[in-house]
Amino acid sequence: MAQSQRGNRSGVTKVLVKIATGVVFAVVVLVLLLALAGKFHRKIEGAEAHAPAVAGRPVEPGAVLAPVSIVRRPTIEAAVGTIRAVHESAVASKLMAKVIEVNVQAGQEVQAGQVLVRLDDNDLRAQVRQAEAVVAAAQAARDQAQIEYDRIARLFEQATASKTEFDQADTALKSASAELERARQALVQAETVLEYATVRSPIDGKVIDKRVEVGDTARPGEVLLTLYDPTRMQLVASVRESLTQRLEVGRMIDVQIDALAMTCEGRISEIVPEAESASRTFAVKVTGPCPPGVYSGMFGRLLIPLDEQDVLVIPRNAVRHVGQLEIVEVAERTAGVPGEAAPGGPAVVQRRIVQLGREFGDQVEILSGLRVGEDVLVPPAANAGAS
Numbered sequence: 001m002a003q004s005q006r007g008n009r010s011g012v013t014k015v016l017v018k019i020a021t022g023v024v025f026a027v028v029v030l031v032l033l034l035a036l037a038g039k040f041h042r043k044i045e046g047a048e049a050h051a052p053a054v055a056g057r058p059v060e061p062g063a064v065l066a067p068v069s070i071v072r073r074p075t076i077e078a079a080v081g082t083i084r085a086v087h088e089s090a091v092a093s094k095l096m097a098k099v100i101e102v103n104v105q106a107g108q109e110v111q112a113g114q115v116l117v118r119l120d121d122n123d124l125r126a127q128v129r130q131a132e133a134v135v136a137a138a139q140a141a142r143d144q145a146q147i148e149y150d151r152i153a154r155l156f157e158q159a160t161a162s163k164t165e166f167d168q169a170d171t172a173l174k175s176a177s178a179e180l181e182r183a184r185q186a187l188v189q190a191e192t193v194l195e196y197a198t199v200r201s202p203i204d205g206k207v208i209d210k211r212v213e214v215g216d217t218a219r220p221g222e223v224l225l226t227l228y229d230p231t232r233m234q235l236v237a238s239v240r241e242s243l244t245q246r247l248e249v250g251r252m253i254d255v256q257i258d259a260l261a262m263t264c265e266g267r268i269s270e271i272v273p274e275a276e277s278a279s280r281t282f283a284v285k286v287t288g289p290c291p292p293g294v295y296s297g298m299f300g301r302l303l304i305p306l307d308e309q310d311v312l313v314i315p316r317n318a319v320r321h322v323g324q325l326e327i328v329e330v331a332e333r334t335a336g337v338p339g340e341a342a343p344g345g346p347a348v349v350q351r352r353i354v355q356l357g358r359e360f361g362d363q364v365e366i367l368s369g370l371r372v373g374e375d376v377l378v379p380p381a382a383n384a385g386a387s
Helices: 002-036 122-157 163-196
Strands: 064-067 069-085 088-092 097-102 115-119 198-200 205-210 223-228 233-240 252-257 262-275 281-287 299-315 320-322 325-333 347-360 363-368 375-378
Touching: 069 347, 115 223, 122 163, 163 198, 233 262, 233 299, 299 347, 299 375
Parallel strands: none
Antiparallel strands: 064 375, 069 233, 069 299, 088 223, 097 115, 115 198, 205 223, 233 281, 252 262, 252 299, 262 281, 299 363, 320 325, 325 347, 325 375, 347 363
């Protein structure tokens, strides 16, 4: 019994020792954490009260400040579209013949009437020569019939030839003349078919697609080349039906070409009076002067003006680009809440990240980061691009 009681007391003692050790360890860790947090350092009274409200460099004398202002601008909605040529021509073959010559490449500029492709025309030339021979024979027959008619006519006038002989001579002359005309038309047809073997450019333009090479066999109706006139381009955009009421044929409108980072003005030339059933959009075609470098198939946007709205703007050269960030320098007061002027407080310049929107000439829209009434620093022109 005594031995059992001694064993129980020993177990309780071990448990108490473990608990005490854990408590001591926890207290040590807590003291270390408080020390690292600076809880045991002496604080200087009034230090925080004398700290400046805004940190930044002072505004230099003569610095140019521009106010953050509001202007009224129309809301713009973009309708995506594709640049197409107003005049586009698919040059096809009218014959089945072997291609013996191709004189152009894709991207090459051509003139109207320039030879693009030649087809094998040996059999066609033989047909032309045959038609020429038939014309020569018909011409000879007609000349002989004319001579015979003139002879019979003189005899008839002298009453030495009968009326029947005169009628026969007249009929023979008319028949020979008709045969000569038929032969001449057959020659024209043969020469026209021969001309089909030489494929020429129908317009002044640029080759955008070449589908044949030397040795290929061209077939009637098969497209050999595709040309377009680069001087007359148009944007074909899909506009939702609710916006078509704001557009009318003949109206000038802006077109944005993303690949060239450029906006040009065009005229609405056509509004197709039929909506696509899947998207409920109408095709709107805009033509007009476009900058060099615009090609068929490029992506573009039709900028449709809507109602006006208030837009927050600042001078565009007040914005500096640091990496992928847009930053402006704002003149703020050292007293009071940042951004709210306090009388008598010196102004300092503080950098601020902003989000930009549309550009309006030498001004740019501010989507976030600034408020009306604030002033931004406009750097000199020489340093406008510095960051």
